[in-house]
Structure formats: C-alpha cells, structure tokens
Amino acid sequence: MASPLRVLIHGGGIGGLTLATALARRGHTVEVAEIRDELDALGVGIIQPSNALHVMREIGLLEACLAAGFEWEVLTIADPMGNELARIPQPRMDGAPPNNGIPRPALAEVLGEAAGAAGARIRFGTTVAELDDDGTGVTVRLSDGSAGRWDLVVGFDGIGSPLRTRLYGERYAPEYTGFANWRVTVPRQAGVRGVVMSTAGQEAKALLTPITDELMYLGAVFAEAEDFRPDPELAHEELVKRLAMFSGPVAEALAAVDDPGAVVYSRISQVTVEEPWHVGRVVLAGDAAHASTPHLAQGAAMAVEDAFVLAESLDAAPTVPEALEAWEARRRPRAMWVQALSRAVLKQEMGAETTPEEDELLKIGVPGAAHVLAKPY
Numbered sequence: 001m002a003s004p005l006r007v008l009i010h011g012g013g014i015g016g017l018t019l020a021t022a023l024a025r026r027g028h029t030v031e032v033a034e035i036r037d038e039l040d041a042l043g044v045g046i047i048q049p050s051n052a053l054h055v056m057r058e059i060g061l062l063e064a065c066l067a068a069g070f071e072w073e074v075l076t077i078a079d080p081m082g083n084e085l086a087r088i089p090q091p092r093m094d095g096a097p098p099n100n101g102i103p104r105p106a107l108a109e110v111l112g113e114a115a116g117a118a119g120a121r122i123r124f125g126t127t128v129a130e131l132d133d134d135g136t137g138v139t140v141r142l143s144d145g146s147a148g149r150w151d152l153v154v155g156f157d158g159i160g161s162p163l164r165t166r167l168y169g170e171r172y173a174p175e176y177t178g179f180a181n182w183r184v185t186v187p188r189q190a191g192v193r194g195v196v197m198s199t200a201g202q203e204a205k206a207l208l209t210p211i212t213d214e215l216m217y218l219g220a221v222f223a224e225a226e227d228f229r230p231d232p233e234l235a236h237e238e239l240v241k242r243l244a245m246f247s248g249p250v251a252e253a254l255a256a257v258d259d260p261g262a263v264v265y266s267r268i269s270q271v272t273v274e275e276p277w278h279v280g281r282v283v284l285a286g287d288a289a290h291a292s293t294p295h296l297a298q299g300a301a302m303a304v305e306d307a308f309v310l311a312e313s314l315d316a317a318p319t320v321p322e323a324l325e326a327w328e329a330r331r332r333p334r335a336m337w338v339q340a341l342s343r344a345v346l347k348q349e350m351g352a353e354t355t356p357e358e359d360e361l362l363k364i365g366v367p368g369a370a371h372v373l374a375k376p377y
C-alpha cells in the first residue's frame with residue numbers, strides 16, 4: 001500500500017514489538033497497547049534460532065541481540081553424567097548466525113527501544129476496552145479512556161489472547177498438553193558454549209542453554225497434573241527430585257541455584273485457531289493464533305516471522321483485507337507444520353503414544369527440521 005496506515009497492536013511482547021518496529025520504520029503510525037506496566041519479561045532465557053535472527057537482521061536488530069546474548073553453533077547431546085555423545089552443527093539462514101541464547105528481559109529491552117526509536121508509541125498498563133469494526137476501519141476505546149480509529153488491529157496478545165476470545169469466544173482456548181517446563185537461570189559453566197542436552201532415555205532430559213557470557217539456564221520437561229503448581233519455596237527441591245538421575249553439569253547447575261523462588265514453572269499448552277486468523281480488520285498473530293510446544297524453540301521465531309511477513313504483505317497488497325489474506329496464505333502452512341512437529345517431538349521424547357501422521361513427521365528429526373526452518377519464511 002502506498003499510503004501510511006494507522007495500526008494498533010494489542011500486546012507488546014516479542015511479536016508485537018517486532019511488528020511495531022517493522023511498521024514504524026516503514027512510516028506507518030503505530031501504537032502498542034500493553035497491559036503490563038513495563039516490559040518486565042520473565043527472568044529466564046530464550047533461544048533465537050537462525051530464522052528469528054534473520055528477521056532481527058531485516059529490522060536492524062541482529063547486532064543488538066547478539067551483543068545482549070550468547071551466539072552458538074553446535075548442539076551437544078550428552079549422557080546423564082555429562083559425557084558427550086554427539087555434536088550436531090546447526091544450520092544458518094542466509095548468513096544469519098545459527099542460534100543466539102538471550103535473557104528474555106534483554107530481548108524485551110532491545111525490541112522496546114527499537115520500537116520507540118522507530119516512532120511507535122507504547123501505552124503501558126492499557127488494553128482494549130471496546131472495539132467496533134465497520135469494514136472500512138476499527139474504532140477502539142482503550143482502558144485508559146483514549147479512543148482512536150485504526151486501519152488494522154493486530155492481536156499479538158499471547159497464548160491467553162483476550163482478543164481471540166473477543167473474536168471467537170472460547171473455541172480456541174489453550175489446550176494443556178499434560179507436560180510442564182521447569183527453568184532456572186544459573187551461572188554459565190565454561191564448557192557450556194551451546195545447548196547441551198543431557199538425556200536419561202525417556203525418563204528425563206535436561207537442557208543447559210547459554211544466554212550471556214555469565215549466565216545459562218537449565219530447563220527440563222515432565223508430565224504434570226493439570227492443576228499442579230509448585231510451591232515457589234519448594235520448586236527447587238521438586239526440580240532436584242525430578243533430575244536426581246543426573247550428575248555432572250546438570251547436578252552442578254542445580255547446586256548453583258541460590259534462590260528456590262528463581263525456578264520458573266510453565267505449563268505447556270497449545271493453541272490452534274482453525275478459522276481464518278482475521279475477522280474483518282482485526283487479525284491474530286503469534287501465540288494468539290498458533291501457540292506450540294517449546295520443543296523446536298520456534299514459538300517466538302514464528303511470532304517474529306509473522307510480524308515481518310505481515311509488514312511485507314501490507315507493503316505489497318493494494319488493500320488491508322487483501323494483505324491479510326496474502327499474509328495468512330504464507331504463514332499458516334509453516335506455523336502449523338512447526339506446531340505439529342513440535343508436539344510430536346514432545347510426545348516422542350516423553351514416551352507418549354504418537355499417531356501415524358506424527359510418526360511420518362518425526363522422520364525428519366529435529367536437526368532436519370532446523371534445516372527446513374532455516375529456509376526462507
């Protein structure tokens with residue numbers, strides 16, 4: 001589209017801030033309504049694989065992400081004692097590095113500063129109160145009392161997306177997989193220069209992921225009852241029990257935890273919006289539309305790809321509705337493939353029964369998937 005658009009983004013997380021930067025740099029008027037009072041992402045880390053780093057490069061943030069994180073190239077598989085079993089080099093997309101581990105708060109800061117510098121306005125402590133789409137624009141009243149008219153409203157409001165509920169009711173509420181992730185940030189061990197995955201067969205698997213020169217995080221997934229929530233004071237003890245079969249680096253990482261409350265427990269859920277991701281001029285993206293299990297480290301990567309491709313689609317199409325059609329046609333197949341494979345990997349790793357379709361998908365393997373995902377989005 002030749003003329004600048006007015007775009008309201010609901011949610012200032014990883015996808016929303018990437019979109020705000022990409023659109024504001026193109027001269028569009030962008031506001032972000034973020035319900036939190038500041039960009040205080042959870043204090044654990046995240047992996048930016050090559051396709052996510054490629055998007056960061058496209059919006060001029062690759063160097064900032066690498067400076068705030070820890071670039072790595074090889075995935076190491078180890079036994080429960082930490083002895084190396086295999087080294088798997090990671091692919092790179094069109095010159096972007098293979099992977100970057102980064103603390104979530106540092107990534108939020110990089111993205112928030114870029115969005116602001118590009119001219120996007122972030123309204124903290126704010127959410128959509130009323131929304132009326134008349135076909136030619138969307139009139140929105142925010143919870144701070146302000147009102148505006150927008151050419152497009154984008155719901156990048158995460159797995160629990162209130163905008164999704166507004167559009168589709170409870171039809172696509174998050175579905176709990178039966179598994180949960182335990183994570184804790186600890187000092188980086190000198191030998192952890194890329195992800196080290198220690199496996200004790202299907203009993204347990206523990207990942208050490210470097211996120212800065214000084215820090216790494218320990219992550220592990222276990223089957224947990226849907227209503228289970230660890231007492232924060234006992235969370236470390238619970239994790240130690242679950243990882244009792246590990247010695248070496250994993251045990252050392254557990255021993256380095258000095259605050260039991262630092263252990264972050266996240267239930268793993270999935271969302272698949274099967275109807276079109278847009279209703280009129282309101283569109284869902286990222287986890288709001290297609291949250292997947294973390295087993296390919298691709299959820300945020302899909303969110304930033306969604307954001308960048310949406311900005312490109314708005315450039316190329318003559319109208320907003322046509323841009324949304326073209327965007328979803330590009331995004332849905334890739335995001336759904338990631339979601340299906342990621343869930344199949346979770347089930348395989350946890351010894352759960354897989355379907356024939358999942359067995360077929362699993363033939364590619366995680367390294368194969370990384371190669372596919374390092375091809376253009």
Ligand SMILES: Cc1cc2nc3c(=O)[nH]c(=O)nc-3n(C[C@H](O)[C@H](O)[C@H](O)COP(=O)(O)OP(=O)(O)OC[C@H]3O[C@@H](n4cnc5c(N)ncnc54)[C@H](O)[C@@H]3O)c2cc1C
Nearest residue numbers: 011013014015035047127157158286287294297299300301
């Ligand atoms: C254990 C675990 C590990 C993971 N590891 C990785 C990894 O290594 N690599 C990777 O790529 N992905 C990973 N992911 C997935 C990744 O975190 C998500 O896919 C990604 O954050 C989705 O981005 P998003 O912008 O769609 O949503 P989010 O980043 O969740 O942002 C949503 C934003 O919307 C805001 N919001 C919510 N409600 C409202 C409202 N009513 N009004 C206004 N704002 C609102 C929230 O406050 C938040 O800021 C992991 C996920 C989990 C659970």
